[in-house]
Amino acid sequence: MSSISPLAGAAPATHFPITTNKTKFQNPDNLAILIDKAKTIRHLRQIHAFLIRRHLHHDRVLNFKLLRSYSSAGNVKHSVSLFNLTQNPNVYSYTAIIHGHVINNLPKQALLFYIQMLTQEVYPNAFTLSTVLKASNSISALHCHAHKLGIQSNAYVQTSLVDVYSRTGDILSARKVFDKMPDRNLVSLTSMITGYIKNGDVDKAKVLFDMIEDEDVVSWNVMIGGYAQHGHPNEALVLFNRMMKSTRLKPNEATMLAVFSACSQIGALESGRWAHSYLGYNAKAINARVGSALIDMYSKCGSLEDAKLVFDWIKSKDVVVYNSMIMAYAIHGFTRDALNMFDEMSERSLNPTNITFIAVLNACAHSGFVSEGRALFNSMKENYNIQPKIEHYGCMVNLLGRAGKLDEAYELVKSIGDYADLVLYGTLLGKCRLHNNIFLAEKIVEFLIERGLATSGTYVLMSNIYAELGYLDGVARMRAMMKQNGLQKEHGCSSIEVNNEVHEFLAGDVKHPRSKEIYLMLDKMNNWAKENRTGGPVLHRSVEVHSEKLALAFGLISTKPGSTIKVVKNLRVCEDCHEVIKLISKITGRKIVMRDRNRFHHCVDGLCSCGDYW
């Protein structure tokens, strides 16, 4: 028997209390309890050794329990050894070994055991079906099995079907199963809600969520996380506040991860800090998941310092932690630090992922590190065996285009042929606008219109290029085309957090209670700008009431003199606003931190950290 014993080399350090009371553990019932209690492989090995010594390892129940515990502890190999020793495995043993492979992310092997089970004429039951469903790509085949076996109405089977159908994007089939369920409970309802959220339909999810009566933390986490993941951070925080007021629900780590994500999107530093303290500032060790979310939150809320502090606290840093920190440096324009971090990762033998490359390429783009970026892009395939995705091409187009190498960027876009999408062309068009390359811009716009891909952004960019060069008929033509196609410009929206409250402004917004004072301050700001303007294009009057200026004006009248003002904008900051913000930082002596769609701008004494390169 020793040949299959997984005990070889087991360290005898901390002993599980198996040796303390031998007579007590002669009883198989007590041993079964002991197996269930054991959490680590080492403890399981000790028990296993004991079973072998006492010739108890052929006991069906103990063997079965040990098999399951080994897989739960992450060692499915030991489970397989035990399974192979089982004579005439029954549906229990098969289900356990299939489950073991599923939870250890080995779906193929799980299915092989399922097939073996069928060929041995052992009939699957509801437990088996709900387990094997997770591992399968051919759900419909298994759905048929369920019918043949007469277990299609089992709640567990149905919940798994809902889960798997929606995870593969077949939300209609998921809903069909869900609607047929004779008794839906909290778990099946949550599963359906998750399905809608995974498919981006937050509204349908909310309808079901509101139907829940016996709510629990998981269903709330799904809904809060759903809002956070799909660009509704405010709704996520509103729901979280409701959760905090409830006496029955207590947020846990998963809740807080969603909250961090929501705060990072809004740029709500104070709320984010509060959420961090709720989870425990002084938690002995921050795990990688929480750590990554915190780094992301602090960096996107403007505090690179806090992001770095959190990074340093994390004991076991994985690649996601590094990715978050590299991205943090990137959006703040600290390109050197981002690249150093990338090197540090390699030194620690952590393999970069495709996301790592998005982060470093972004970092390069923000500072015009063209040759470094090119080298990294090439090394992806050559040194790391990572095929560049469309996102990486996007980063390269951004990097090359920003640096004025429009032709090279265009060649790169053309090189991927039909895979090039609107976003990629949109990025290139944005760079044409930056360098006023009307010829390439017209070529791209024509191409996009031909393929029916033109959006409001396409027309706005082209119109801006015409305006910049004084081609007013071109401007009019673009506006007309937009109108004809029923397109509306995406609205700029800026927010500012004052006293733990987030205030949002749209362009020309007059809905704020202190609107009168805000516009008085805005007049002052625009006058300062006019006095200091040195040429530049003729601007549309709407620029004077851009949302970022409104948020800044509110910041100036509602915060202490000398304190830092932080504004978050959903789109990229426009050139005029960028100039005005720099100027105001000089006139008022305030530090102004502005986060736009792409990155941070730290303005101090009339200068911006982006070096006007963004």
Next chain:
DNA sequence: TTAGGGTTAG
């Protein structure tokens, strides 16, 4: 014995 939740991204 079995079913629902979590971080990074142009």
